[in-house]
Amino acid sequence: MKKVEICLSPELIHLYDFKGKNVVIVDIFRATSTMMAALANGVASITPVMDLESCRTMEKEGYVIAGERDGKTAEGFTLGNSPLAYLGKKFADEKIAMTTTNGTVAIEKTRELAKNIILGAFVNIKATAEFLISQETDILILCAGWKGKFNLEDSLFAGALVSSLHPHFGTDCDTSIAMRSLYESNEHRLQVFMGQASHAKRLQNHNIESDIVFCLSQNIYDVIGILEDGKLVSR
Amino acid sequence: MKKVEICLSPELIHLYDFKGKNVVIVDIFRATSTMMAALANGVASITPVMDLESCRTMEKEGYVIAGERDGKTAEGFTLGNSPLAYLGKKFADEKIAMTTTNGTVAIEKTRELAKNIILGAFVNIKATAEFLISQETDILILCAGWKGKFNLEDSLFAGALVSSLHPHFGTDCDTSIAMRSLYESNEHRLQVFMGQASHAKRLQNHNIESDIVFCLSQNIYDVIGILEDGKLVSR
Numbered sequence: 166m167k168k169v170e171i172c173l174s175p176e177l178i179h180l181y182d183f184k185g186k187n188v189v190i191v192d193i194f195r196a197t198s199t200m201m202a203a204l205a206n207g208v209a210s211i212t213p214v215m216d217l218e219s220c221r222t223m224e225k226e227g228y229v230i231a232g233e234r235d236g237k238t239a240e241g242f243t244l245g246n247s248p249l250a251y252l253g254k255k256f257a258d259e260k261i262a263m264t265t266t267n268g269t270v271a272i273e274k275t276r277e278l279a280k281n282i283i284l285g286a287f288v289n290i291k292a293t294a295e296f297l298i299s300q301e302t303d304i305l306i307l308c309a310g311w312k313g314k315f316n317l318e319d320s321l322f323a324g325a326l327v328s329s330l331h332p333h334f335g336t337d338c339d340t341s342i343a344m345r346s347l348y349e350s351n352e353h354r355l356q357v358f359m360g361q362a363s364h365a366k367r368l369q370n371h372n373i374e375s376d377i378v379f380c381l382s383q384n385i386y387d388v389i390g391i392l393e394d395g396k397l398v399s400r
Numbered sequence: 401m402k403k404v405e406i407c408l409s410p411e412l413i414h415l416y417d418f419k420g421k422n423v424v425i426v427d428i429f430r431a432t433s434t435m436m437a438a439l440a441n442g443v444a445s446i447t448p449v450m451d452l453e454s455c456r457t458m459e460k461e462g463y464v465i466a467g468e469r470d471g472k473t474a475e476g477f478t479l480g481n482s483p484l485a486y487l488g489k490k491f492a493d494e495k496i497a498m499t500t501t502n503g504t505v506a507i508e509k510t511r512e513l514a515k516n517i518i519l520g521a522f523v524n525i526k527a528t529a530e531f532l533i534s535q536e537t538d539i540l541i542l543c544a545g546w547k548g549k550f551n552l553e554d555s556l557f558a559g560a561l562v563s564s565l566h567p568h569f570g571t572d573c574d575t576s577i578a579m580r581s582l583y584e585s586n587e588h589r590l591q592v593f594m595g596q597a598s599h600a601k602r603l604q605n606h607n608i609e610s611d612i613v614f615c616l617s618q619n620i621y622d623v624i625g626i627l628e629d630g631k632l633v634s635r
Contacts, residue, residue, distance in 0.1 A: 173550055176412055180548045313415045315408055317574040339552040342596050347578055350585035361577050 167303050169330055171323040171340040174310040175270060183278040187302045189293070189326065190272065191285035192309035193318040195246050196265040197390075198380040199231075201286040202248035204399035205386035207257030211397040215269045217242075220262050228262035236373070239264075248288075248379050267309035272392060275307070284390030284397060285322055291384045294329035296400075304334065317362035318380070321355070324348030325383075355381055402538050404565055406558040406575040409545040410505060418513040422537045424528070424561065425507065426520035427544035428553040430481050431500040432625075433615040434466075436521040437483035439634035440621035442492030446632040450504045452477075455497050463497035471608070474499075483523075483614050502544035507627060510542070519625030519632060520557055526619045529564035531635075539569065552597035553615070556590070559583030560618075590616055 172181050191197055200211050214220040217232045217239050224230045224243075231244035238245030244261075272282055280302055283293060297304055306326060308319035324344030327336060336342050351358040359381060388399040407416050426432055435446050449455040452467045452474050459465045459478075466479035473480030479496070507517055515537055518528060532539055541561060543554035559579030562571060571577050586593040594616060623634040 173408065174412065176415070177409065177549065180411070311574070314412065314573075315575045315578070317578055320574075320578060336596075337598055338549075339546070339555075339598050340550045343550070343552055343555060343582055346586060346593070347582050351581060358581070361571075363572055363574050 166335040167301055167333075168337055169304040169306065169327055169334040169341055170338040171306045171308065171320075171327070171344055173308050173315050173320060173340060174313055175267060175307070176310075176313040178271075178274055178307065181305055183275045183305060185278070185280050185302065186305045187281045187283060187297055187300055188271075188275045188279040189283050189285040189297075189304060189306045190268055190309075191306060191319045191322050192265065192267050193286065193322050193380050195248060195376055195380055196263075196268050196309070197284045198286040198288055199246055199248040199251070200263065200284050200397055201288050201386060201390050202379070203251040203256065203261055204390050204397065205289065205388050206251045207254045208251065209258050209260050209398075211261045211263050212395065213265050213269045213272060213397065214262050215264070215266060217264055220264045223262040227260060229256055229259045230262050232264040247373065247376050249375060271307050271309070276392065282392040285326060286390075287322060287325065287381055287383045288379070289384065289386040289388060289390075290322070290325060290329060292387045292389050294326060296389045297330060298333045304330070311363070318359060320344050321348050321351070321359070325352070401570040402536055402568075403572055404539040404541065404562055404569040404576055405573040406541045406543065406555075406562070406579055408543050408550050408555060408575060409548055410502060410542070411545075411548040413506070413509055413542065416540055418510045418540060420513070420515050420537065421540045422516045422518060422532055422535055423506075423510045423514040424518050424520040424532075424539060424541045425503055425544075426541060426554045426557050427500065427502050428521065428557050428615050430483060430611055430615055431498075431503050431544070432519045433521045433523055434481055434483040434486070435498065435519050435632055436523050436621060436625050437614070438486040438491065438496055439625050439632065440524065440623050441486045442489045443486065444493050444495050444633075446496045446498050447630065448500050448504045448507060448632065449497050450499070450501060452499055455499045458497040462495060464491055464494045465497050467499040482608065482611050484610060506542050506544070511627065517627035520561060521625075522557060522560065522616055522618045523614070524619065524621040524623060524625075525557070525560060525564060527622045527624050529561060531624045532565060533568045539565070546598070553594060555579050556583050556586070556594070560587070
């Protein structure tokens with residue numbers, strides 16, 4: 166039986182083997198949720214970029230640039246990191262260049278060996294689970310965490326995905342067992358439980374509670390996000 | 401309000417601040433459970449030692465030496481790593497030298513800055529919680545994990561301790577929120593839940609299920625284990 170493992174923080178990434186695996190990258194607040202909103206709303210592609218400066222130079226090449234600093238749209242950028250900006254197909258057919266430190270690092274570290282790199286977000290979790298089940302390939306879920314530490318939103322998503330993959334995948338990994346239990350015992354009160362999380366508290370301070378509600382909404386979209394030739398596209 | 405944080409793996413230890421904190425070292429299967437069994441059964445002290453060789457040389461200095469290799473008593477050692485060997489005050493008043501890689505590293509990394517270094521184990525969790533509450537000092541719980549990764553038994557203990565400390569300590573830390581929830585939703589079926597854990601499965605293969613049952617038993621003892629002058633003693 167194929168297996169699903171969870172890596173809770175980028176600081177633990179060296180302990181895991183990606184070879185031939187389907188790697189799911191998770192940064193619920195807000196990178197991967199925003200990317201899925203963009204892709205499901207018709208953007209042509211998203212190029213993940215490490216920093217604001219590199220991203221800024223891509224505007225001349227025809228990209229719409231997206232970047233945040235301290236939770237707000239970075240100076241000179243068209244878009245910040247809010248998933249709501251892409252709704253109503255506002256940026257359909259555009260190529261997006263988006264800064265995402267965690268996402269870019271995770272992609273760089275895993276792309277050579279992984280079979281596929283896939284976006285993980287609550288907004289399309291069922292579609293992602295169905296894709297993963299159809300692949301019959303070992304899975305590694307990589308949580309972005311917060312400054313190297315465990316965070317609640319990414320770990321809960323990882324647990325939700327493991328729960329969705331049951332009974333098609335084995336969970337020998339203690340992290341998968343624990344996060345699945347954590348999710349299943351809190352799924353009836355996810356917003357309340359997440360309300361305690363430190364990152365959620367920080368986002369609330371920026372008056373972006375609507376982003377949080379969006380990022381915790383399940384199955385708004387039925388496409389997946391996947392890396393092809395260095396760009397994230399929908400399928 | 402004073403806070404309690406959890407570090408899930410020695411690989412994340414550099415992300416945490418120990419200064420002035422009460423540090424709780426956790427290695428449920430079996431180092432810290434065994435140490436508490438030994439201390440509660442009257443041993444004079446336990447000197448944690450990094451490796452078998454260093455430990456072996458201490459026999460000449462009057463120490464009873466304890467060490468395991470692959471789950472069994474190491475060759476030439478009086479004791480292995482089973483807590484049951486100390487019951488009935490069999491080694492009362494003896495000085496023990498015990499190999500424990502994780503424990504020794506955790507002590508070395510934290511002893512200069514920590515206020516106290518305390519053993520964490522289910523067998524005396526209530527006494528430990530009462531001591532910590534009386535101290536009114538920030539707490540960091542350090543889980544040994546398994547080969548650098550998260551493990552179920554240490555994380556569940558950390559969650560149980562956070563639960564016991566409520567409402568005297570704040571839990572801003574996402575890890576504390578998550579592990580408390582994980583423990584509280586599984587405490588009625590701890591043995592069954594732990595039966596899924598990879599490390600528990602490995603221990604079972606060595607026919608030491610009685611050790612597991614012992615290590616998951618709560619509040620057999622009402623003393624705490626604490627580091628004094630490089631040795632662990634009971635108080």
